[in-house]
Amino acid sequence: MSNPYLDIIIRSLCVYLFMIFGIRLFGKTQLSQLNAGDVVLLLLISNAVQNAMVGENTSLEGGILAALVLFIANYALKNFVFRNKKIQKLLKDDPVILIKDGKIIQENVDRVDVTDEELEEAIREHGVENEKEVKLAILETDGNISIVSADKITQKTQYSNHKRKKLRRRLI
Numbered sequence: 001m002s003n004p005y006l007d008i009i010i011r012s013l014c015v016y017l018f019m020i021f022g023i024r025l026f027g028k029t030q031l032s033q034l035n036a037g038d039v040v041l042l043l044l045i046s047n048a049v050q051n052a053m054v055g056e057n058t059s060l061e062g063g064i065l066a067a068l069v070l071f072i073a074n075y076a077l078k079n080f081v082f083r084n085k086k087i088q089k090l091l092k093d094d095p096v097i098l099i100k101d102g103k104i105i106q107e108n109v110d111r112v113d114v115t116d117e118e119l120e121e122a123i124r125e126h127g128v129e130n131e132k133e134v135k136l137a138i139l140e141t142d143g144n145i146s147i148v149s150a151d152k153i154t155q156k157t158q159y160s161n162h163k164r165k166k167l168r169r170r171l172i
Contacts, residue, residue, distance in 0.1 A: 004057050005065055012053045012069035019049070020077070092141055099137035112139050122147060 053066045081088050096108050098119060109119065119137070122145040128134055136148040 004055075004062070008054055008057060008062055008065050009069050011055060012066045013073055015049045015053050016070055016073045019045070095141055096139040097136065098139055098145065099131050099134045101136075102132040102134060104131055108139075114139060114145070119145070 054062045081092075096112050097105055098109050098112075098114060099105065104119070109116075119131070122137065123129075123131060123134060126147040126149065128147060128149045131137075134147055134149050136146075138146045138148075140146055
């Protein structure tokens with residue numbers, strides 16, 4: 001006869017690892033940038049995997065144990081990735097230059113699925129009129145678009161950051 005709590009721990013870890021790889025494969029949106037479709041997807045996924053984690057154990061202890069296992073697994077994975085540069089490189093994307101010296105690098109923009117509207121919005125949000133005034137626009141590893149421009153009056157470099165609604169694929 002197996003231990004029901006050990007069963008919950010193993011099931012929760014399996015679901016957690018499956019979800020990590022699923023998110024890595026299909027992309028991720030940060031909580032502050034969720035749209036209605038993302039919220040519905042998260043609710044449906046949580047409902048779909050609940051029974052897979054706790055099985056027939058619907059007790060308060062079983063639910064708390066499953067949640068605790070998920071918190072610990074997430075903490076351990078973040079620490080493991082932080083300490084292991086090879087794994088970090090495998091799981092995280094590199095920044096991508098979108099605009100350099102006023103010229104859009106269309107190949108990079110297309111590769112990372114940034115729309116013209118997103119790029120224009122990021123430029124405007126930083127008080128820059130158009131891409132010709134942008135020294136550098138970079139899609140950061142966290143999905144934000146950073147803009148470096150020159151102030152017309154002082155000729156000093158200005159830096160600002162834009163949060164994208166749709167983030168790049170990454171694990172954590």
